[in-house]
Amino acid sequence: MKAEMIAVGTEILLGDIVNTNAQMISLGLDELGIDLFYQTVVGDNPERLREVLDIARRRSDLIITTGGLGPTLDDLTRETIAEAFGKTLVLHKPSLRRITAFFDQIGKDMTQNNVKQAMLPAGCKVLDNDWGTAPGCVFTADGVHVMMLPGPPKECTPMFRTAGMAYLSQLAGGVIVSRRIRIFGMGESAMEDRLHTLMATSTNPTLAPYAKDGECMVRVTAKAHSVQEAQQLLEPAVQQVCDKLGDAVYGVDVDSMEHAVAKLLTEKGLTLSVAESCTGGLLSKRITDVPGASLFYKGGACTYCNEIKQKILGVKQETLEQFTAVSSQTAREMALGIAAVYGTDLGIGITGYAGPDDGEDGTPAGTIYIGISYQGKAQVRRILSPRGRDRARWDAANHALDMILRVAQGRGLV
């Protein structure tokens, strides 16, 4: 099956936003074994969209569009596609009820222009939108499958990953099952080096390495006639990858380091609190991204100035004077202090220069100290993350999560 994607949105052509849906859908199609040959972006213009659709239907079996399903005047994807494929738009009452209920729930009046979001091609399969108002849909016409998804990534991503991919996997024949091995503390090239032979010789399952946001992932994907058969193919391959990567593997089929931390601390019955300076609350935010974090997480303190580090955490004045706020000593006292004040088994203390400016003493931006305390003892790791403020803060939080996993597993830091 030959697929192509069409993103509809003048805001992409103007450079206001990056077309991240393209990568998300590309990865999903790759998992499903569907060949994607073209990605096109076109503006909110019915003539040009029509022309792009006419090109796509001649060369592809599957067209996936994103964007242009909203309530406003320039949202024209639904109407243009229906016309191009000779489909009538009809009111899909369940979708209208969902949209109406949504406005009721948030206590706002629904303006009339929202109704058009529930007008869908006759006979289509509706893809419910649990993350926004505009439903998606998929239909077949003249042998071409057409799937429409909304533009906002927070809606498009979950809709495609659930209902969209489920529909496509039926078209593709057979099943595809993937497992994800997650790695922290080993770079992409080192990882590929260790997996090189395995990757070159594996055909089913296949191995695909990814690097993102300071960590790595290997996706192992098997094609088979049944889920059970796929699982049997996957099992030994996953084991081989884990053996080759050793200590750097922090989880299989876990969503993130914070999910791994939540699972481990809940299982072990350990409690946690965190003190943050340069990360400003990011670590606390990531920990509480996981539902149920209250089972192990008592809370945190963002101590963004020295007086608060002293007052809330009990960091000593002489420590701040002798070593400065950005030092191993301060990180250590922050970690010990927060655990004592919040009464938790584990405590984290993070202090550093996130950037863009270097420290006044010339310490380069990206220098960050991360302390961890456990049962009254503390250890500190120093990192240098020179790729900008956001990345430095993210990396510091990653290291803190890695340290929590290592200490809670009794592995010790490296």
Added chain:
Amino acid sequence: MKAEMIAVGTEILLGDIVNTNAQMISLGLDELGIDLFYQTVVGDNPERLREVLDIARRRSDLIITTGGLGPTLDDLTRETIAEAFGKTLVLHKPSLRRITAFFDQIGKDMTQNNVKQAMLPAGCKVLDNDWGTAPGCVFTADGVHVMMLPGPPKECTPMFRTAGMAYLSQLAGGVIVSRRIRIFGMGESAMEDRLHTLMATSTNPTLAPYAKDGECMVRVTAKAHSVQEAQQLLEPAVQQVCDKLGDAVYGVDVDSMEHAVAKLLTEKGLTLSVAESCTGGLLSKRITDVPGASLFYKGGACTYCNEIKQKILGVKQETLEQFTAVSSQTAREMALGIAAVYGTDLGIGITGYAGPDDGEDGTPAGTIYIGISYQGKAQVRRILSPRGRDRARWDAANHALDMILRVAQGRGLV
């Protein structure tokens, strides 16, 4: 002039990398006032690239390609384009000398396949690559301008921003200038309702509405012969939009609500601290996303359990017992408590059920109370954000930032 972009690279279609060059070039063309109507991605496949080029030359005056200029077998852009436009590739000796010198400099032998990077269409203008080996070029054939750039963003970006844009600005004539009006507290459909007539009757400047992450934006764009002339066209249009949207406008040409807060509090010399329960540190993280936040932000406390709300913020036990932790009363005491403990002018207290679960008493997930204290007085806003945990937390932080802006501006809450 109608422009379109073609990115050549199977790695984009597989989802391995994001086509960030697309945004970079889109922004540059927008600055130059050149209309970009299409972006296409095609794999390293000469037949499909040829077909895409044939479509592009029929509908566009300017084609910009990225990728496929390297030394390896699958780098086929140069050869395919030359063939499509009837151009002969000839050795460009200065480029070959640059490539040879590059290898000398890094102390490696130049393999023979690197020579083909210096084979360029006869009569083209060469765009030197000071950041890698493959030069770019631009030529005109049959009235179509064709520009080829290398794929790696670290080479493509500086080459396009310097030599590429200099070449194009000669072709374009005229400029485009945009201004962004940012809105919170009014939905996309309500916004469009107010702007409907203005949008329908505006041709220069044009108005384009966007909605993202719980807020809205209107981009006003003028075309003119000079930047000054464009600014003159923009001024009254921006004013009209602001008049129609009134109180919901929180800034013009500001990057985000947190940037607006940082600017306002720094100007006013007001200090801030925040106490977070369900948002878990997100608000603190967003405030400290802005470099220089330490000028007004003292820090925060994530109080993720009742005992810490009492211990750190001084929330009264009877308040928690009588009204529960998720109540207007608790939010109020959190806001007053954090401001008192951290010694700040403004304090925020956020408590609610972020989800996925409802409260034990049946309070629906997404119910969140946000308190703000200023000079010892507090006010509380209650919101209901039913679109999942991440969105509920994001919305609560948005409302907190809105409340800070309103109180610090002396506008009062709505």
